Amino acid sequence: MTEPADSAMPATPASTRRWPPRLQRIGFGGDYNPEQWPREVWADDVRLMRAAHVTLATVGVFSWAMLEPKQGAYDFGWLDDVIEGLHGGGIGVCLATPTASPPAWLARAHPDSLPVDRDGVRLGIGSREHFCPNSAAYRSAAAGIAGRLAERYGEHPAVALWHVGNEFGSTVGRCHCDSCAAAFVGWLQQRYDDLAAVNAAWGTTFWGQRYSDWAQITPPRAAPGVVNPSQQLDYQRFMSDSFLACFMGERDVIREASPGVPITTNFMTTNCRHLDYWRWAEEVDVVSNDHYPTAADPENHLEVALAADLTRGLAGGEPWLLMETSASAVNWQPRNVARKPGELRRTVFSHLARGADGTLFFQWRQSRFGAEKFHSALVPQSGERGRVWQEVAALGADLDNLAEVRGSRVAAEAAVVWDYESMWATELEYRPSVDVTFRARFDAFYDALWRADRTVDIVAPTADLSGYPLVVVPSLYLTTAAASANLRRYVAGGGCLLVSFFSGIVDEHDAVHAGPYPGALRDVLGLWIDEFAPLREGERVRLDDGSVGTVWSEAVRPAGADVVRTFADGPQAGGPALTRHGVGAGEAWYLSTALDTGDLRALLATLPAGRDASAALPEGVETVRRVGADSSYRFLINHTDEDVTAPGSGTDLLTGAAYDGDVAIPARGATVVRESRPAGA
Numbered sequence: 113m114t115e116p117a118d119s120a121m122p123a124t125p126a127s128t129r130r131w132p133p134r135l136q137r138i139g140f141g142g143d144y145n146p147e148q149w150p151r152e153v154w155a156d157d158v159r160l161m162r163a164a165h166v167t168l169a170t171v172g173v174f175s176w177a178m179l180e181p182k183q184g185a186y187d188f189g190w191l192d193d194v195i196e197g198l199h200g201g202g203i204g205v206c207l208a209t210p211t212a213s214p215p216a217w218l219a220r221a222h223p224d225s226l227p228v229d230r231d232g233v234r235l236g237i238g239s240r241e242h243f244c245p246n247s248a249a250y251r252s253a254a255a256g257i258a259g260r261l262a263e264r265y266g267e268h269p270a271v272a273l274w275h276v277g278n279e280f281g282s283t284v285g286r287c288h289c290d291s292c293a294a295a296f297v298g299w300l301q302q303r304y305d306d307l308a309a310v311n312a313a314w315g316t317t318f319w320g321q322r323y324s325d326w327a328q329i330t331p332p333r334a335a336p337g338v339v340n341p342s343q344q345l346d347y348q349r350f351m352s353d354s355f356l357a358c359f360m361g362e363r364d365v366i367r368e369a370s371p372g373v374p375i376t377t378n379f380m381t382t383n384c385r386h387l388d389y390w391r392w393a394e395e396v397d398v399v400s401n402d403h404y405p406t407a408a409d410p411e412n413h414l415e416v417a418l419a420a421d422l423t424r425g426l427a428g429g430e431p432w433l434l435m436e437t438s439a440s441a442v443n444w445q446p447r448n449v450a451r452k453p454g455e456l457r458r459t460v461f462s463h464l465a466r467g468a469d470g471t472l473f474f475q476w477r478q479s480r481f482g483a484e485k486f487h488s489a490l491v492p493q494s495g496e497r498g499r500v501w502q503e504v505a506a507l508g509a510d511l512d513n514l515a516e517v518r519g520s521r522v523a524a525e526a527a528v529v530w531d532y533e534s535m536w537a538t539e540l541e542y543r544p545s546v547d548v549t550f551r552a553r554f555d556a557f558y559d560a561l562w563r564a565d566r567t568v569d570i571v572a573p574t575a576d577l578s579g580y581p582l583v584v585v586p587s588l589y590l591t592t593a594a595a596s597a598n599l600r601r602y603v604a605g606g607g608c609l610l611v612s613f614f615s616g617i618v619d620e621h622d623a624v625h626a627g628p629y630p631g632a633l634r635d636v637l638g639l640w641i642d643e644f645a646p647l648r649e650g651e652r653v654r655l656d657d658g659s660v661g662t663v664w665s666e667a668v669r670p671a672g673a674d675v676v677r678t679f680a681d682g683p684q685a686g687g688p689a690l691t692r693h694g695v696g697a698g699e700a701w702y703l704s705t706a707l708d709t710g711d712l713r714a715l716l717a718t719l720p721a722g723r724d725a726s727a728a729l730p731e732g733v734e735t736v737r738r739v740g741a742d743s744s745y746r747f748l749i750n751h752t753d754e755d756v757t758a759p760g761s762g763t764d765l766l767t768g769a770a771y772d773g774d775v776a777i778p779a780r781g782a783t784v785v786r787e788s789r790p791a792g793a
C-alpha cells in the first residue's frame with residue numbers, strides 16, 4: 113500500500129488580523145444608503161441610529177456612479193456631509209469601495225469590462241456585479257476610485273473599517289471572456305511551468321484532449337459534453353484567485369493612504385460556491401461574513417450556527433464581523449417568511465456566541481424603489497411604529513451591555529473539516545451518485561454535533577488538529593498529500609478521527625489516488641474499498657444495530673481495521689459499515705453509508721471522544737462558551753416556547769441578575785452569563 117508523502121508542519125495562514133481600534137463597543141448597524149433619500153432624512157437617520165445604539169454604518173457600497181459620474185470627474189461633497197453627519201452623532205463609518213457596481217460609463221467605454229458567461233453571452237448593465245475580474249480597464253478604474261476614497265477619508269476619525277467591493281464572486285462567479293482566457297494561461301504557466309505538466313495534471317490523454325501549444329487552452333466554455341474535470345477545477349481556482357487579485361489591488365492602494373484602518377471584504381462563507389475562502393482569509397485584516405438563513409426553515413438556527421462557526425474558523429478563532437444579515441424577511445427566497453418575534457435577537461446572539469464581535473445588517477432604511485424594496489431593514493417602511501424597529505432598538509441597547517465580551521475566544525471541543533476545493537470537485541459531473549454532495553454530508557454531521565451540544569471549530573484539512581479530542585471529516589473527496597499526512601499525524605498523536613464515505617478518493621487534480629480507494633486515507637483507516645455500491649433514490653439499508661443508511665454503500669475490505677458494524681441488508685449485506693483502526697496512540701473510524709441525524713448522534717456518542725453533552729440542557733437550547741483573559745461567558749439561546757433553566761452560576765450581563773446553580777433562559781430568548789467560576793475550574 114502506498115504511503116502518501118509526509119509533508120512538513122501543516123500550513124497556518126499568515127494572518128494580518130487587526131480588529132478596528134476605533135470600534136469600542138460591539139459593532140451594530142448596517143449598510144447605509146442615504147443617496148436614496150432626500151437630505152432631510154439624513155438627520156433623522158442619525159437620530160434613529162443613536163436611539164438604536166448603532167455603532168457602525170457601512171457607507172458607499174453601491175455609490176460609484178454618484179461619486180464618479182464621469183470618468184475622472186468626482187463628486188465627494190455629498191459623502192463628506194454623510195460622513196460628517198455620522199461622525200457628529202458618534203457613529204463609526206465602515207467605508208466601502210463601490211466597485212461591485214461599476215458606472216454605466218465604464219461598460220460603454222470598455223465593453224470588454226463586462227463578464228461573459230459559459231455560453232459566450234456578454235452580460236449587460238442595469239443590475240450589479242457586471243465586471244470581469246481580469247479586465248484591465250475595470251481593475252484600473254476600481255483601484256482609481258478606491259485610491260481617491262482612501263486619500264480623502266483615510267485619516268478621517270470616523271472611519272473605523274474599510275469594506276472593499278461587495279461579496280466578490282457571489283452572483284457572477286466566473287467569466288469566460290478572452291481576457292480571462294489569456295490570464296488563465298498565465299496562471300497555468302505559473303502553477304505548472306510547462307505545458308507537459310498541464311497535460312499530465314489534466315489527464316489530457318483521455319478523450320484526446322492533449323494540448324501542443326499554450327494558445328490552444330481556453331476557459332471551460334460551453335462544449336458538446338462534459339468538460340475535463342481537472343480543467344474545470346483549475347479554472348475555479350483561477351477565478352477565485354482573479355477575484356482575490358481585484359480585492360488585493362484595491363486593498364493595497366487603500367493601505368498606503370490609510371495604514372491605520374483595517375480592511376475587510378464581506379465573504380459569504382457558506383453560500384458563495386466560487387471562492388476558496390481559506391486563501392482569501394489570509395489577505396483580510398478582519399474576516400467578515402454575510403449570512404441570510406432560509407427563514408421558512410423552522411430550524412434555521414442550525415444554519416446560522418454553522419455559518420458562524422465556519423466564519424470563526426476562517427478568522428483563525430479571532431473575532432469576526434457579521435457584515436450583513438436581515439432584520440426580518442429577505443426578498444429573494446421563494447417565500448420570504450418574516451422573522452418571528454424574538455428571532456432576530458436569537459440570530460444575533462448566536463453569531464455573537466460563536467465569536468462575532470459585531471453584527472450589521474442589509475440595510476439601515478428600507479428602500480422605496482429598486483430591486484430590494486421588499487427586503488426588510490432596520491428602519492422598515494412602517495418606521496418607528498413598526499415591530500421590527502422596536503426589536504432593533506431593544507437589541508441595540510442589549511448589545512451595549514456586552515462590550516466586555518469583545519475579544520474573548522470560543523471554546524470548542526471538536527473540529528469538523530471543511531474544504532472549498534473538495535466541495536467544488538465533489539459536485540462536478542459524472543460522480544457515482546448525485547445524492548453525494550458536500551453540504552448534505554457536512555450538514556448531517558454538524559446537526560448531530562449541534563444537537564449533542566458539542567461546540568465545534570470548522571477547520572481546513574491542513575489545520576493544526578493536535579488540540580482536538582475529536583476530528584470529523586464528513587466529506588473530503590479531494591484529499592491532498594498534505595491533508596492526508598496531517599490527518600494521519602493527528603491520529604498517531606492520540607486523536608480520534610471519524611471519516612465519512614467518498615473521502616480520500618482523488619488528488620488536487622481530480623485524479624484518483626493510485627490503487628484501491630480511498631488512496632489518501634487507506635493507510636490511516638486500515639482498509640480498502642473494492643467497489644462503490646451507491647443506493648437507488650430513496651433506497652434504505654439497515655445496519656446490524658438497527659440504524660438506517662441511505663445514499664451509499666460500498667464493499668469495504670478491512671486491512672488492519674476492526675469491523676464495528678455491518679450492513680444487515682442491501683447490496684453489501686454482511687459487509688462492514690463502520691470500522692475502527694488503531695494507529696499509534698489514536699484511532700480512525702470509517703462510516704460507509706449516510707445515517708440520519710439521530711443515528712449519527714448515537715454513533716458519535718459511542719466514540720471515545722464523542723461525549724453527548726445535551727443531557728444537561730433542555731432540547732432546543734444552544735449553549736456556547738467564550739473565554740476571555742479574566743472571565744468566561746456563557747451564551748444560552750432558547751429556541752423553544754418554554755422558559756427553561758440550565759445549570760450554571762454567574763451574573764446575567766443583560767439583566768444584572770445573579771444566578772447560583774440555575775440560569776434562567778426565557779422562551780424564545782437568550783441569556784449571557786459572566787461565569788462566577790472560570791471555565792474548567
Ligand code: GAL
Pocket residue numbers: 278279402404436438442443474484487
Ligand atoms: C447581499 C448583498 C446586499 C443585499 C442583500 C439582500 O447578498 O450584499 O447588497 O442585496 O444580499 O439580502
